[in-house]
Amino acid sequence: MRRPPPLVLAGAMLLMLSSALAAQPACEAQKFTTQPSGPAKGQAVRDAAGLGAALENAKGGETFILAPGNYGGLSLGKTYNATVTIRSANPAAPACFSDLRLKGAGNVTFDGVVFDYSYSPGEKDFANRFSILQSRNITISGSLFDGDHNRTVGHGRGLRIRDSASITVTGSVFRKWWKALTGGKNTNLTIRGNEFYDIRSDGMTLGVTDGLMIAANRLHNFRGAPGRDHRDMLQITRSSNQRSTNIVIRDNVFDMGAGDYSQTIWMGGDGKNLGDPMLRHQNVLIENNVIYNAHTHGISVHAIDGLSIRRNSLIRVHRAEKGNVTIPRINVSRGSTSVVIEQNATSGIIGYHNQRDWVILNNAIIQDTSPGAGGFYDRQFIYYATGATHGYHEYGVRPGSLIARLNAGSTLVEKYPTRR
Template identity: 30%
Template sequence: MSKTVTVATAAQLSAAAKVAKAGDTILLAPGNYGDVNLSNLNPAGNITIKSADPDNDAVFRTLRMTRSNNVTLQDFDVHRPLNPGESSNGAAVQVNGGKNVTFIGMDISGSMNGSALDDGHGMSISTGSHISILNSTFTQLRTALIVRGDNFLFAGNSVTEVQEGLSISSMTKGVFAQNYMADWQANYAAGAHPDMFQVHSGGTAVASSDLIFRDNVLLPGDGPVGGFFISSQAVGRGERHENILVENNYYEGAYRHAITVANADDVIVRDNTVLMGDHKGLVPAINLNDIRGGLIENNVSTLMLEHRTLKNSDMVFSNNIDVWDSQFKKGVAVADLFAPANNGDLDFSDLDVIGTSAAAQSGAGFRAVAEIGALSGTAAAQAAAWLPTYDQNFNVFA
């Protein structure tokens, strides 16, 4: 029979987790637990570790998990301001290996002093399988998330005031959906060229496949910040990404790489909106370089570019709307496509094209969906709604 225990220290938590059995719940009394290690956990079924009082979250400084399986971590904070002289290369949360690990309702942050420039990484996940992050916040961090592995889910999260967003490599089957990304604080003085989502194959990484980026809102704020930058640095040794879907996302900024997909086979880019932000910087674009097999349809964008030397093949373009831009003096006027900006709190439905516009009538551009950046319902309901969706999502590539 499952049981519930309450702990108040890192030592008590570690001891309780080691003996927990499938169905057990460990409640975290309010307080600061410092540095926590939850490695080598292997219950026969899922165990849950969560704050006892959701209105008074337990706080960790760091969390380490190595070769741990079947764990749900819920509703607590990991707050890691760097100590004097401490390296910024480490992450507040590190997951190495393991399977069926789910984070729900987490708050992961750095110094919270108003600047991300003196902070370390948020999460680092390597070689895991079926790792999920739902309904969580990432604030004031060097990089929100560094991840590789397979069957990965990142949905309904908010990422704000960070230097870099998600660094993704060597991944098979990943879903990135309904996330809100805003207000970047990049270290431009050090030569940064930040991205919100980056898929790469640098270093020892290999190419990725079966990746879905859907229903995300990207509002980088001041400065040049890329939206989706998907490229293979190892294409020279045959590493090409495969089965990439970028669908129904909204980007408003001032950087050429709003949506860039390169060195990839079987690519779908559709129903996205790409607009110029503060008109200071480069006109943003959908960039397609060295694509073999692609469907590019129903996008509303200031620019759509193909590389002059990195040629594409077997591409189909359909019903893409060219938005007016101040640099090239062409396209459909923004006022004909979008309602005036609302100065109040952001309503994602305001990002839709006007219903009477030609773009709306033809089905082009981003359409708001519910629960971008914050999922509703209980943690159990969120898990039930999202965790089974991996294989369903990938039917698009069948």
């Protein structure tokens, strides 16, 4: 279905596309629930026209409480003096947007709303309805980015963030996408406490970022299109021939579950000249993550100056294919500098060849292929949940195991079982 052009509100850096003007299937006849982070207190807004007027007249500091309904598309290029909050009145019937275009916007928060994409036949994989461009101080919390299926697999890009600063995405859900969250050329980007599932290709693909925090997210049950896509749960690229700096990846759970295997944390060389200082990532901490997957690239990183990989658990779960390619490992390119790899639970560490500025300490080497050899899984773990049976994995650490003696692996496994 061809979508009509947006309605321009004169005299303001604001474009509104009301649900009446845009007869779109998105946001219609759908049941959603969100989790706003704040109370439903503020100026009541009943429809898209009301929201357009409210945003045009806002100075800063206002909170707009949106009645249930389809608000169509929102395009905003206005910077407010203080944060303007757009929040759903009812989490069980949240306000829904079919497009979001923030360009040159500042000091805006979306809380407990739905961003809903509906696939139209013929649209490319990279179709994108929701973007933050050249903007500052934007927060999206407790919201849902709901993609759509092209036949049986996810389609389109979820949220795109580019050329922006101080952007936070927290407590939100991304599902049914080709690629869920992408972006580049950002400063101080925080992705915290979100859930990603039913993703066809990449959960997060980000590049050229200074100050990136990826923390306490759960990525699980990706579903690929056979022969069409390469999957990474988290990928940091050298797009635009530039590096990223000051990256923290902490306290995340990456779980193949009952879905398809993928690479987990990947920072590849991207075919670049890694001798160029401006192409070498700097100051990267990968800490306290749990990985349940079936691909050798568990944590695989290239050309990093200042790298710490600490207290991660890399656990192999099974897929139809067999062999070493299915066993997650820590892989670090030899040319990385100032490297610390300590207290991880993993099947192996690739890349260390007595480099003077590398420290490899107290890692528990574990395996599930030889019951008679050291580190065998049955002597390391308590199996609270397995993907084939439960749809997710939870492996607790056995008292007295090698992992316990070395105090290795993620502390997140100490909380198992979490579901009863």
